[in-house]
Amino acid sequence: MYQLISATPSPYARKVRIQLAEKGIPFELITEVPWNHDTQTPLWNPLEKLPVLLLPDGGSVFESRYINEWIELKHPEPPLVPKDVDGQLAVKRFEVIVDGACDALVLMFFEIARAEGMRSDPWYARQQRKVDGALRELSRVIGERDFAHGESLTLADIASGTLLRYLTVRWPDYPWRSQHPNLAAYSDRLEQRPSFAATRPVPQVIRDRVA
Numbered sequence: 001m002y003q004l005i006s007a008t009p010s011p012y013a014r015k016v017r018i019q020l021a022e023k024g025i026p027f028e029l030i031t032e033v034p035w036n037h038d039t040q041t042p043l044w045n046p047l048e049k050l051p052v053l054l055l056p057d058g059g060s061v062f063e064s065r066y067i068n069e070w071i072e073l074k075h076p077e078p079p080l081v082p083k084d085v086d087g088q089l090a091v092k093r094f095e096v097i098v099d100g101a102c103d104a105l106v107l108m109f110f111e112i113a114r115a116e117g118m119r120s121d122p123w124y125a126r127q128q129r130k131v132d133g134a135l136r137e138l139s140r141v142i143g144e145r146d147f148a149h150g151e152s153l154t155l156a157d158i159a160s161g162t163l164l165r166y167l168t169v170r171w172p173d174y175p176w177r178s179q180h181p182n183l184a185a186y187s188d189r190l191e192q193r194p195s196f197a198a199t200r201p202v203p204q205v206i207r208d209r210v211a
């Protein structure tokens with residue numbers, strides 16, 4: 001059976017958890033705090049990040065977008081990517097935007113964690129602009145549609161939905177719902193799916209000093 005090294009707030013790990021659930025693939029969830037010194041993540045990923053999918057043969061697959069692609073290739077049913085090339089590229093574009101926004105949010109999170117006097121306002125503002133831009137683009141492209149691309153759930157929705165819920169949980173003051181009511185309605189619809197409802201993000205306490 002697969003095992004997945006995951007963290008409860010991680011939007012990256014949540015993408016994989018939702019994909020596995022949507023495909024009905026059984027796995028054991030291993031919850032870690034990747035920022036603590038005793039995480040096992042570096043044993044499996046030279047980049048020391050989770051999620052990591054541990055394989056029954058002792059191998060590991062890491063980097064959320066690559067794990068999503070790996071699972072899609074190994075377990076194509078039910079498909080979470082379109083069959084046509086243009087559709088596949090459109091879905092990947094969503095994934096690129098969402099991962100970029102999540103990366104910027106992680107940088108912002110640890111900028112805030114820096115000691116007083118060590119924080120950089122211009123650096124923080126630069127990252128914030130990326131998140132604002134990503135949300136504007138998602139809002140524009142998704143519009144009032146039920147799904148980001150096509151007429152059924154794809155990896156584009158899994159990515160977009162995880163970013164939006166992560167904002168709600170980790171960044172409750174971020175006014176994205178009032179700025180983009182269409183995204184708020186889209187997120188609420190997605191969160192009703194059992195795969196989303198069962199994996200809602202929960203904050204973790206980081207024991208070690210990171211920044």
Ligand SMILES: N[C@@H](CCC(=O)N[C@@H](CS)C(=O)NCC(=O)O)C(=O)O
Pocket residue numbers: 007009010011012034035047048049050051062063064065099106
């Ligand atoms: N690009 C990576 C990002 C994953 C990531 O940043 N994971 C965080 C947890 S949410 C982590 O493990 N960080 C530890 C570190 O960067 O040292 C992916 O998509 O998997």
